[in-house]
Amino acid sequence: MPRVALIGMRGHGRVHLGDLLDRDRDGRLVLCGVADVREPVGPEADLVAGRVFDTDAARLLNRVRPDIAVIAAPSHVHAALAEQAMLHGAHILVEKPPVTSLAEHDRLLDVAERTRRHCQVGFQAFGSTVVQEVLRRSRSGEFGELRRVSVVGCWSRGVDYYARSDWAGRRMVGGVVVADGALTNPFAHGVALALRLAAPESTGPVRVHTEPYHAYPIDSDDTMSARIEPAGGAPITAAVTLCAEREFEPYVRVFGTAGQATVWYTQDRARIGISGRTAELTGHRVALIDDLIANLSEDPAGDVLCSPLRDTRSSTAVLAAIVAGPTAKPIPLPHLRITPTARTIPGIEDTVVAAGERGVLFSDLDLPWAAKECS
Ligand SMILES: NC(=O)c1ccc[n+]([C@@H]2O[C@H](COP(=O)([O-])OP(=O)(O)OC[C@H]3O[C@@H](n4cnc5c(N)ncnc54)[C@H](O)[C@@H]3O)[C@@H](O)[C@H]2O)c1
Numbered sequence: 001m002p003r004v005a006l007i008g009m010r011g012h013g014r015v016h017l018g019d020l021l022d023r024d025r026d027g028r029l030v031l032c033g034v035a036d037v038r039e040p041v042g043p044e045a046d047l048v049a050g051r052v053f054d055t056d057a058a059r060l061l062n063r064v065r066p067d068i069a070v071i072a073a074p075s076h077v078h079a080a081l082a083e084q085a086m087l088h089g090a091h092i093l094v095e096k097p098p099v100t101s102l103a104e105h106d107r108l109l110d111v112a113e114r115t116r117r118h119c120q121v122g123f124q125a126f127g128s129t130v131v132q133e134v135l136r137r138s139r140s141g142e143f144g145e146l147r148r149v150s151v152v153g154c155w156s157r158g159v160d161y162y163a164r165s166d167w168a169g170r171r172m173v174g175g176v177v178v179a180d181g182a183l184t185n186p187f188a189h190g191v192a193l194a195l196r197l198a199a200p201e202s203t204g205p206v207r208v209h210t211e212p213y214h215a216y217p218i219d220s221d222d223t224m225s226a227r228i229e230p231a232g233g234a235p236i237t238a239a240v241t242l243c244a245e246r247e248f249e250p251y252v253r254v255f256g257t258a259g260q261a262t263v264w265y266t267q268d269r270a271r272i273g274i275s276g277r278t279a280e281l282t283g284h285r286v287a288l289i290d291d292l293i294a295n296l297s298e299d300p301a302g303d304v305l306c307s308p309l310r311d312t313r314s315s316t317a318v319l320a321a322i323v324a325g326p327t328a329k330p331i332p333l334p335h336l337r338i339t340p341t342a343r344t345i346p347g348i349e350d351t352v353v354a355a356g357e358r359g360v361l362f363s364d365l366d367l368p369w370a371a372k373e374c375s
Contacts (some may be wrong), residue, residue, distance in 0.1 A: 001027065001028065001029055001030050002029050002030070002066075002067040002068050002293055002296060003029070003030045003065075003066045003067050003068070004020055004029045004030065004031055004032065004033040004066055004068045004069075004070060004095065004289075005031075005032055005033040005034065005035065005060060005061065005064055005066035005068070005069050005070070005085075006020055006031065006033075006035070006069075006070045006072065007034075007035045007036075007057045007060070007069060007070065007071045007073055007081055007085075007089070008035075008036060008071065008072035008073035008095075008285065009035075009036045009040065009044070009048065009072075010035050010036065010038070010044070011072070011164065011165070012072050012095060013036070013048045013072035013073070014073075016070050016072050017034070017205060018288070018291075019287065019289060020070065021047065023289070026187065029068075029289075029292075029293065031051055031100075031122065032051065032052065032064045032066055033049050033051055033052035033053070033054070033060050033063065033066065034048045034052070034053050034054075034060070035053070035054050035055070035059075035060040035061075036053075036055065036056040036073075037055055039053075039055060040053065045357075047277070052064050055117070057073070057081050057084065057085075058084050060150035061084060061085055061088040061090065062088065065084050065088060065089060065090075066085075066088075066090045066150060067089075067090060067091065067291070067296070068090055068091045068092070068093065068289075068292060068296075069081075069082075069085035069088075069090040069091075069092055069093075069109065070092075070093045070289065071085065071093070071094040071095060072095050072122075073095075074165065074167045074178070075095070075096075075097050075099075075100055075167075075178065075179065075180070075185070076100050076173065076176050076177060076178045076179075076224065077168065078094050078095065078097075078098055078099055078100075079098075079099045079100075079104035079107065079108055081094075082094045082098070082099075082108055082119065083108060083111050085108070086111050086112060086117040086119070087111065087115065088325075089115070089117075090117065091115060091117050091118040091119070091296060091300075092112075092118065092119045092120065093120045093121075093122065093288055093289055093292055094119065094120070094121055094122065094309075095121075095122040096121055096122045096123050096188050096189065096192070096312075097179065097184060097188050097315065097316065097319055097368045098119075098121045098122075098179065098309055098316065099316060100176075100177040100179050100319065100320075100323070101177060101311075101316070101320055102204065102316055102317060102320050104316075105309070105312075105313055105316040106311060106313075109309055109310055109313075112300065112309060113300075113301070115156040115210045116300050116301075117281055117300060118292060118295065118296065118298075118300045118304075118305060118308070118364065119300075119308065119309040120288050120291065120292045120305050120306070120307055120308065120309075121307045121308070121309055121312045122284060122307070123188075123189055123192045123193075123307045123312065124189075124285065124287070124307075125189050125192075125193060125265035125266070125268075125285070126192075126193075126288075126290055126306040126307040127195075127285040127286040127287060127288055127291055127306045127307070128265065128268045128283060128284075128285040129268065129283035129284055129286075130263065130268045130269060130270050130281050130282065130283035130287065131193065131250060131263060131265055131268070131270075132306075133281060134197070134254075134261050134263050134270050134272070134281070134284070134341045135196060135197065135200075137261070137272070138197050138254060138256075138261070139200060141258075142258070142259065143254055143256025143257075143258055143259045143260065143261060143274070144256040144257030144258025144352050145256060145257045146148070146197070146198060146233075146234035146254060146255070146256050147234060147255045147256065147257060148198075148234050148235050148236065148237065148255050148359050149154045149194045149197050149198045149234055149235075149236045149237075149252065149253065149254050150194075150236065150237045150238070150239075150252070150253045150255070150355075150356035150359060151183075151187065151188040151190035151191060151193075151236065151237070151239070151240065151250070151251075151252050151353050151356065152190075152238075152239055152240070152250060152251055152253070152353060152355075152356035152359070153182070153186070153190055153237040153238075153239075153240035153241065153242070153245065153250035153352065154240070154241055154244040154246070154247055154248050154250070154348065154349050154353075154359065155186060155242050155244060155247050155250070156242065156243065156244045156245070156247050156342065156344065157186075157222070157242040157243075157342075158341050158342040159216075159340070159341055159342060159343075160341070161242075162216055162218060167180055167218050168180055168218075169214075169218030169219070169222070169302055170217060170218070170219060170220055171219050171220045171323065171327070172219075177317055177323055178220075178297075179220070179322070179323050180210065180220050181220040181221040181222075181224065181328070182221055182223060182240045182242050182320065183210075183221075183224050183226060183238055183240055183318075183322060184220075184318075184319045184322055184323070186240075186350050187238070187240045187250060188315060188319070188341070189250075189265060189266075190238065190240070190251075190252050190265065191228070191236075191238060191250045191315055191318055192312060193263065193265055193317040194228070194236045194238070194252050195228075195230060195233075195236070195314045195315055195318070196235040196311070197234075197252065197254055198228075198230055198234040198235070198236050199230035199231070199232055199233025199234070199314065200233075201232065201233075202230040202231055202232060202233055202314045203313045203314060204231075204312070204313045204314050204316070204317040205230070205231035205317070206228060206229065206230045206231065206314060206317045206321060206325065207228075207229040207321075208226060208227070208228050208229070208318055208321035208322060208325065209226065209227045209325075209361070210224060210225075210321075210322055210325040210326060211224065211226065211326075211361050211362045211363055211370065212224045212322075212325070212326060212327070212328035212329070213328055213329050213330070213331050213362070213369070213370070214328040214329070214330055214331065215243040215330075215331050215336050215343040215344070215345055216243070216343050217330075218328075219327070219328070219355060220328060221326075222241065222242040223237075223240070223241040223242070223243055223245055223327035223331070223345060223348065224238070224240055224241075224322075224328075225237070225238065225239045225240075225352075225355050225360075225362040226238045226239075226322070226361075227361060228318055230314055233242070235259060235359070237355060237356060237359045237360065237361070238356075239346045239352040239353075239355030239356050239361075239362070240349070240352060241345060241352055243336075243342075243343055243344050243345045243346075243348060244255075244344065244348055244349055245254075245337070245344045245345075245346060245348070245349065245350070246349050248349070249264050249266050249267055250264070250265065250266060251264045252265060253356060255341065255359075258274060258275070259272065259273055259274030259275065260272070260273045260274075261273075268281050268282060268283045268284060268285055270281075278373075286306065288306060288307060291305060291306045291307075291312075326347070329371070331369045332369055334369060335369040345369075351365060351367060
């Protein structure tokens with residue numbers, strides 16, 4: 001049974017902690033240690049009682065020498081933690097985005113290769129049977145030549161979301177790139193899937209044009225449209241917000257010369273339309289930790305994991321281009337609905353759907369808050 005350590009136990013780390021405890025109880029792994037910069041208190045302490053706990057991840061790795069490290073700390077500390085873990089002999093499941101620069105991405109790829117460790121990235125939708133089926137059909141040409149791909153996301157995050165951590169809603173913290181924007185963090189799953197569909201072979205070169213906005217008083221964005229042009233692939237249009245009045249699940253849509261596919265990647269469901277005939281696909285997903293465990297004895301250089309680090313380089317390239325792009329503009333207050341718990345943008349639901357459907361940016365949609373000249 002593999003011995004697993006968790007680094008970062010709150011926020012999304014709490015989900016990993018639950019998953020690891022379940023598997024520990026079922027005898028599928030041993031949760032041998034937990035690290036977090038803050039000591040667990042109250043019910044959190046009960047959850048990790050009996051496990052080695054440390055406030056320093058490097059010290060924990062040294063103490064427990066895990067076979068696998070699950071890294072769910074903030075994105076801007078992933079690179080250092082993942083490198084340390086691999087150098088301590090651990091295979092990695094690192095949350096998305098795996099790193100916040102291309103230099104870090106390449107360095108981590110190099111460490112993984114030198115240490116012969118697997119590095120799985122937490123884009124969990126790649127474990128979905130539906131996502132895998134749509135990728136297979138796209139590769140086999142079922143949708144014809146891809147003309148474009150769109151990513152549409154419409155979620156609502158409250159004041160508490162931005163208050164939970166010092167890096168929430170930040171572009172940089174203390175000179176370090178954090179990149180906590182709508183497209184670089186919550187909807188990064190949609191971008192990663194769109195890239196695999198639009199340019200399966202791409203390892204990075206990409207042109208990105210962004211129109212970032214914020215309704216919240218943050219220095220990153222909570223609402224963005226973008227045109228992403230991966231080298232040798234179909235163009236991608238993304239339109240997303242975290243300030244919806246009416247949420248719906250995000251989707252990625254492929255527009256091909258022979259048909260279309262829409263993938264609701266959080267729900268393992270897709271709709272495929274070819275020659276006027278529509279088919280609905282539903283499925284299930286393999287958890288990335290189970291996929292990693294099942295492949296531990298395979299060659300890390302082989303093509304075995306659902307979401308290996310080397311297949312996510314183009315999404316890191318998009319993140320880097322977004323960070324290098326224009327800073328977010330504030331949406332003027334008259335265009336917002338503000339309550340003590342949340343900020344929303346009335347009408348944003350129709351806006352993101354229209355941008356995705358037509359493959360255009362906010363500035364093409366004659367919106368009262370989006371500047372025509374925004375670049
Ligand atoms: N896959 C998904 O669906 C999904 C969903 C949410 C978040 N995430 C990702 O998970 C990561 C964490 O996001 P979050 O929103 O939970 O963050 P968070 O700030 O809410 O929680 C991070 C946790 O890590 C701890 N931590 C901070 N620095 C640490 C360090 N150096 N060593 C050990 N622990 C440390 C914090 O104390 C906290 O417990 C991010 O990369 C985020 O993008 C993924």
